[in-house]
Amino acid sequence: DQQVKQNSPSLSVQEGRISILNCDYTNSMFDYFLWYKKYPAEGPTFLISISSIKDKNEDGRFTVFLNKSAKHLSLHIVPSQPGDSAVYFCAASELGNKLVFGAGTILRVKS
Amino acid sequence: DGGITQSPKYLFRKEGQNVTLSCEQNLNHDAMYWYRQDPGQGLRLIYYSQIVNDFQKGDIAEGYSVSREKKESFPLTVTSAQKNPTAFYLCASSLDRGRAEAFFGQGTRLTVV
Numbered sequence: 001d002q003q004v005k006q007n008s009p010s011l012s013v014q015e016g017r018i019s020i021l022n023c024d025y026t027n028s029m030f031d032y033f034l035w036y037k038k039y040p041a042e043g044p045t046f047l048i049s050i051s052s053i054k055d056k057n058e059d060g061r062f063t064v065f066l067n068k069s070a071k072h073l074s075l076h077i078v079p080s081q082p083g084d085s086a087v088y089f090c091a092a093s094e095l096g097n098k099l100v101f102g103a104g105t106i107l108r109v110k111s
Numbered sequence: 112d113g114g115i116t117q118s119p120k121y122l123f124r125k126e127g128q129n130v131t132l133s134c135e136q137n138l139n140h141d142a143m144y145w146y147r148q149d150p151g152q153g154l155r156l157i158y159y160s161q162i163v164n165d166f167q168k169g170d171i172a173e174g175y176s177v178s179r180e181k182k183e184s185f186p187l188t189v190t191s192a193q194k195n196p197t198a199f200y201l202c203a204s205s206l207d208r209g210r211a212e213a214f215f216g217q218g219t220r221l222t223v224v
Contacts, residue, residue: 004153034212043115043201043215044154089153098144098169099213101153 003027004092006102015111019077023090023102026071030092034099035064035075038087047088048075080109114138117202117216124189124196124223132187132219134202140214141207143185147171148199148218157200160185161207189221197223 005024013019021035031052036044050057050064050073057064063076077084090102115136124130136143142161146154156169160179174193179185185204189196199220203213 006153009151036215041199041218041220043117043203043217046212046214049212091154096207098156098159099154101146101155103151103153 002102003030004090004100004102006088006090006105008105009103010106010108012108012110013080015082015109016079019075019080019084019107019109021075021077021088021090021105021107023073023075024071025073025092027092027094027100028071029094030100031095032093033064033066033073034091034093035062036089036091036101037084038089038104044089077107080107082109082111085109115202115204115214115216117200117219119219120217122219122221124221126223127191129188129190130221132189132200132202132221134185134187134216135183136185136202136204136216137183138204138206138214139182140204141182142205142213143179144203144205144213145169145175145177145185145187146201146203148201154201157187196221 034049035047037047038044048062066073087104089104091099118133144159145157155171158177160166176188201218202216205213
C-alpha cells in the first residue's frame with residue numbers, strides 16, 4: 001500500500017509558466033513533508049519542506065502548499081525554467097522517522 | 112566539503128556473488144539510510160540506522176545486510192539471497208532522528224550479469 005502517491009508520472013510545461021506537481025498521502029500521522037529533485041544517475045537533492053502546522057512555505061521560485069484535510073500537497077514552480085527539468089519526489093515522515101517517498105513525477109520544461 | 116560519498120558509481124556482479132556498497136559521510140550526522148530506486152518507482156527503504164551499532168530493517172530488507180560500526184560509515188551488502196538486485200542504490204543521512212531532511216549521495220548503479 002502506497003502511503004505517498006504522485007499520480008502524474010510526467011508533466012510538460014512551457015518555460016516561464018507555472019509548474020504544479022501534486023502529491024497525496026494516506027497516513028494522517030505524517031507531520032513533515034518534503035520535495036526532492038533528482039537528475040538522472042544522481043542522488044536526490046532537497047528542495048523545500050513544510051511542517052503540518054503550516055499550510056504554505058515559500059523559497060524563491062518554489063512554493064509548497066499543504067491541505068491537511070484533503071491529505072494533499074503541491075509544489076508550485078514559478079516561473080519554470082529549462083533547468084527545472086528533472087524528477088520530483090514527494091516525501092513524508094512521522095515524528096522525524098524514516099522518509100516515505102512517492103513514485104516521482106518527471107517534469108519537462110520546454111524552451 | 113562536507114557530504115556523502117558512495118562508491119563505486121557503477122558495479123557489476125555475477126549471479127550468486129555478494130557485493131558491498133560503500134557509503135561514507137563527513138556531515139557528523141547520526142542517522143543513515145539505504146534506499147533502492149527501480150524504474151517508475153519511488154525510493155524504497157532497505158535499512159536505516161539512527162545511531163552507531165544499531166540499525167533497523169526498512170520495507171525491503173530481505174537479501175540485504177548492513178553494519179554501522181562507525182558514525183561515518185554505513186556499508187550495504189547485497190547478498191546472493193536478493194533475487195532481483197539490479198537497481199540504483201542511494202545512501203542518505205540526516206542530522207538526527209528528529210530532523211527529517213535527508214541528504215543523499217550520488218548513488219551506485221548495480222547490475223547483475
